Amino acid sequence: MLDAKQLEAEQRLVHSSQRDPSRFAQLYDRYFDRIYSFALTRTGNRAAAEDVTADTFRQAFENLPRFQWRGVPFSAWLFRIAANAAADYYQRSSREQVVPDIQVESDASWENRLIEVETRTHLFDLVKRLPNDQRRVIQMRFGEELSISEVARAMGRSEGAVKSLQHRAMETLRARVGDSHD
Amino acid sequence: MTNQATHDKLNASIETIISGRDFAATGDSDVDVLARLALGLRGLPARGFKARLRAELIPGLEARGLSGLLARLRAAVSFDRGTGLAAAGGGCGLAAGACCVGGTVVNLLGFASAAAVGAFIETWLPYFFSLSLVMMTVLLFFVLRREGSGHVMLTRSAFRSGAVAGSAYGVVFAATMALSMAMGLY
Numbered sequence: 001m002l003d004a005k006q007l008e009a010e011q012r013l014v015h016s017s018q019r020d021p022s023r024f025a026q027l028y029d030r031y032f033d034r035i036y037s038f039a040l041t042r043t044g045n046r047a048a049a050e051d052v053t054a055d056t057f058r059q060a061f062e063n064l065p066r067f068q069w070r071g072v073p074f075s076a077w078l079f080r081i082a083a084n085a086a087a088d089y090y091q092r093s094s095r096e097q098v099v100p101d102i103q104v105e106s107d108a109s110w111e112n113r114l115i116e117v118e119t120r121t122h123l124f125d126l127v128k129r130l131p132n133d134q135r136r137v138i139q140m141r142f143g144e145e146l147s148i149s150e151v152a153r154a155m156g157r158s159e160g161a162v163k164s165l166q167h168r169a170m171e172t173l174r175a176r177v178g179d180s181h182d
Numbered sequence: 183m184t185n186q187a188t189h190d191k192l193n194a195s196i197e198t199i200i201s202g203r204d205f206a207a208t209g210d211s212d213v214d215v216l217a218r219l220a221l222g223l224r225g226l227p228a229r230g231f232k233a234r235l236r237a238e239l240i241p242g243l244e245a246r247g248l249s250g251l252l253a254r255l256r257a258a259v260s261f262d263r264g265t266g267l268a269a270a271g272g273g274c275g276l277a278a279g280a281c282c283v284g285g286t287v288v289n290l291l292g293f294a295s296a297a298a299v300g301a302f303i304e305t306w307l308p309y310f311f312s313l314s315l316v317m318m319t320v321l322l323f324f325v326l327r328r329e330g331s332g333h334v335m336l337t338r339s340a341f342r343s344g345a346v347a348g349s350a351y352g353v354v355f356a357a358t359m360a361l362s363m364a365m366g367l368y
Contacts, residue, residue: 024240025240028239050228054235054238058239139229142226143228145200160189164185167189167193171216174215
């Protein structure tokens with residue numbers, strides 16, 4: 001939740017982005033992970049989450065000149081666009097019978113969904129802060145969905161060494177998730 | 183249990199998670215805690231997706247050299263904004279009256295007589311005016327193309343953009359005409 005000072009800073013950033021579209025990059029970097037996590041939570045499918053995320057930022061960028069600041073965080077507007085983009089995805093997928101990779105709880109409350117989005121965003125953020133080797137393993141395993149042997153080849157290490165790195169990375173993440181909850 | 187056996191167990195759980203199935207508890211509480219955490223990593227953004235999308239949305243930030251410079255210039259004079267539209271409309275108005283302004287300057291510098299400049303303006307003004315109308319049409323075409331689809335939005339945008347650019351065009355063109363008339367050239 002943004003405090004009054006942060007809200008004011010965000011308002012300035014939004015207005016400067018309306019004058020100079022290249023400033024939109026700052027808003028994009030700030031909210032990318034959350035919007036992607038939201039899209040993933042709603043669609044349960046990586047390809048669909050990428051589509052919804054891309055649609056959301058495309059629409060936001062195109063409609064930014066017409067955006068009117070109403071004193072609520074910019075993310076509220078982005079989430080509304082993302083929710084509509086996800087609803088469009090649902091309509092399409094119900095026609096095309098898309099199977100989600102991740103179980104989607106359609107009856108989950110908004111509060112639970114928000115917690116799930118924030119938890120996922122936080123976890124993705126922690127991955128970026130892992131030591132280089134550990135981050136590469138996690139990125140290749142979960143981001144690119146490579147097998148252990150493919151990761152071992154890409155890193156020039158044995159499969160045993162990669163499994164060990166993977167285990168250490170998960171231990172590091174567990175410790176950092178614990179730290180952030182303390 | 184050896185370290186290698188623990189790594190294998192966790193890897194088997196992660197393999198199950200990545201393939202989209204629910205993992206079954208292994209009985210090793212340490213491994214199961216890590217596997218539950220790994221569930222939250224399913225769908226981690228693919229490497230490069232964020233950068234690709236950013237480059238697609240805001241190409242000027244990624245491009246280098248001349249193309250990057252041009253993209254940044256385009257962004258700086260974005261026609262989405264009223265000021266950009268007014269400046270572009272004013273530019274078109276200036277193009278329409280370029281022969282009036284140019285003739286006045288030439289006359290003031292003493293390079294041509296008022297009669298010669300007057301004849302020049304009378305001959306060339308229709309051509310400059312036509313050129314400026316073409317420029318205005320191209321300007322509005324690009325503005326409307328950027329506004330996206332939808333008849334209502336497109337019509338509204340055409341009126342709004344046309345009003346802003348047209349007003350600036352009229353003011354600047356009228357000013358150039360008034361200048362040459364004040365100098366007794368036209």
